[in-house]
Amino acid sequence: MSNRAKALTIAGSDSGGGAGIQADLKTFHQFGVYGMSAITAITAQNTLGVSGVYPLPTEAVAHQIREVLLDLGADAAKTGMLFDAAIIRAVAAELDPYRNIKLVVDPVMIAKGGAKLLRDDAIEALKKDLLPLAEVVTPNLPEAEVLTGMLIRTPEHMREGAKVIHALGARYVMMKGGHLEGDEVLDILYDGQAFYEIAHERIQTRHTHGTGCTFSAALTAELAKGRPLVQAVETANRFIFEAIRTAPELGGGHGPTNHWAAIE
């Protein structure tokens, strides 16, 4: 047990279990990684949408991270829903001394149904305080638009946007193309010099709740195990494809993906 990889998720709780902390911990477990959590907010939600957001006090978030890292430590960490600027600054301050922990920043902003999971005035803190600490940032297209102020709707836009986001300080930018138009999904990884692209068919389904969380948790788990970044992205990509393809079809809206999906 002592050499099992460990990962920490700093995110919101999704009562429906498809996204947020719940998706992250289930995914860590599926990857054989010991999972730990710091909860930023409690949401009341199901597959039909988010109906309540109850943020925790900033100090409660900082305190959870501090206790975990002082004692258990982590090989990798990820952030999801952070809700406001004060929480972002506190998370950055707690993680700052631990530069050896590989950090995945999933810049969660808006839930599928439109509920705000990050306040507008927190974008600057995300860019200034958190992205410089990130090994990799994983925006979807709407999030990339907010981070860059650019219109990002095509693969060419994605490459241009990745350059702008890279300049904010993350070592790698993983642009997720789930929101692209058309039958193909294209994800683009940028390391500041070269683009690495993964294309695959689009699965026709409404069960895509938590795809971003589950993908970034899989990536975090692979980084915790010490995998090189490109390899970790490839494995996480295959996992989310399989998780969407075999979604358990729960609830009356956007159901969760299959967190028991096969790896590889």
Ligand SMILES: Nc1ncnc2c1ncn2[C@@H]1O[C@H](COP(=O)(O)OP(=O)(O)OP(=O)(O)O)[C@@H](O)[C@H]1O
């Ligand atoms: N319909 C789909 N078919 C195949 N792969 C998909 C589909 N939708 C998303 N993906 C994959 O899932 C991952 C997450 O992409 P997406 O752009 O949906 O993230 P997201 O918008 O942050 O997720 P969320 O919907 O949870 O907010 C990407 O690797 C993407 O390629």
Ligand SMILES: Cc1ncc(COP(=O)(O)O)c(N)n1
């Ligand atoms: C607590 C929490 N974190 C993240 C998401 C985003 O997931 P999605 O965009 O799939 O709704 C969510 N709905 N809830």
